[in-house]
Every structure is written in C-alpha cells, then in structure tokens.
Amino acid sequence: MKTRPKIGTVGEMKFVVAQEHVIDFATGGMPAVLSTPRLVALIERTARESMYPFLDENERTVGGEIEIRHLAPTPLGQNVTITTRVIGSEGKAIDFQFDVRDEHEIIARGLHKRGVITVERFAKRVARKAASAR
Numbered sequence: 001m002k003t004r005p006k007i008g009t010v011g012e013m014k015f016v017v018a019q020e021h022v023i024d025f026a027t028g029g030m031p032a033v034l035s036t037p038r039l040v041a042l043i044e045r046t047a048r049e050s051m052y053p054f055l056d057e058n059e060r061t062v063g064g065e066i067e068i069r070h071l072a073p074t075p076l077g078q079n080v081t082i083t084t085r086v087i088g089s090e091g092k093a094i095d096f097q098f099d100v101r102d103e104h105e106i107i108a109r110g111l112h113k114r115g116v117i118t119v120e121r122f123a124k125r126v127a128r129k130a131a132s133a134r
Contacts, residue, residue, distance in 0.1 A: 011050025011084040031072040061114040068110040092116040
C-alpha cells in the first residue's frame with residue numbers, strides 16, 4: 001500500500017434502483033424492490049473504490065466478510081446513497097462500517113472487511129486451484 005487509509009475515510013455511491021437491481025421473484029403482487037444480493041455487491045464496490053488512492057498499481061482489495069441488516073424495502077426508481085467509512089486497518093485488513101439510505105430512510109447498515117492482495121500472487125493462487133480441478 002502507498003499509504004494506509006485514515007480512520008473515517010469515506011466512500012460514497014449514488015444510484016437509482018433499476019430493473020437490474022430488483023428481486024427476481026416480483027410476481028403475483030410482490031412488488032419489485034432492491035434485492036439484498038445486489039445491494040451487497042454495490043456496498044462492496046463502494047468500499048473497494050474508496051481504497052484505490054491508497055493502493056499500489058499491482059494491488060487490489062477483495063471482500064472477506066460482510067454483516068448486513070437490510071432494514072427496509074426500496075422500490076424501483078428510488079434514489080439510493082451508499083456510504084462506507086473506514087473504522088479500522090490492521091495488516092492487510094481494512095474494516096468498514098456502512099449505511100445505505102433511500103429517499104425516505106436508512107435501508108441497510110452493517111460492517112464489511114476487505115483484504116489487500118497483490119494481483120500476481122492472487123492470480124497464481126487462482127490458477128493453481130483451477131488446474132487442480134481439471
């Protein structure tokens with residue numbers, strides 16, 4: 001890492017809930033709402049992108065843990081803001097707290113942990129695993 005992120009470093013993403021973000025079982029009167037798996041992916045992306053300024057060119061972060069409370073539904077067309085904050089950093093682990101809001105309320109909150117990896121070492125590990133599965 002070039003530098004370690006300071007406690008309080010913030011990442012933010014804004015998006016409008018579109019068809020690709022909603023549950024796939026919105027039938028029989030069930031409304032189309034933001035799905036938890038899609039929300040998790042966007043939270044991870046927000047945290048990952050907030051770390052770019054701190055990483056060397058050959059480094060990335062990968063998700064290791066997520067603890068989420070999805071508190072409220074959000075329908076199609078609503079504006080959503082994801083905010084991540086660094087709450088700890090030790091070794092290669094970066095800990096985040098996150099809040100997600102729609103136009104009316106907090107819809108999710110929780111904790112997320114990412115690990116800093118070197119692309120080349122990670123790629124070798126994946127290649128070994130793929131080769132052993134053949």
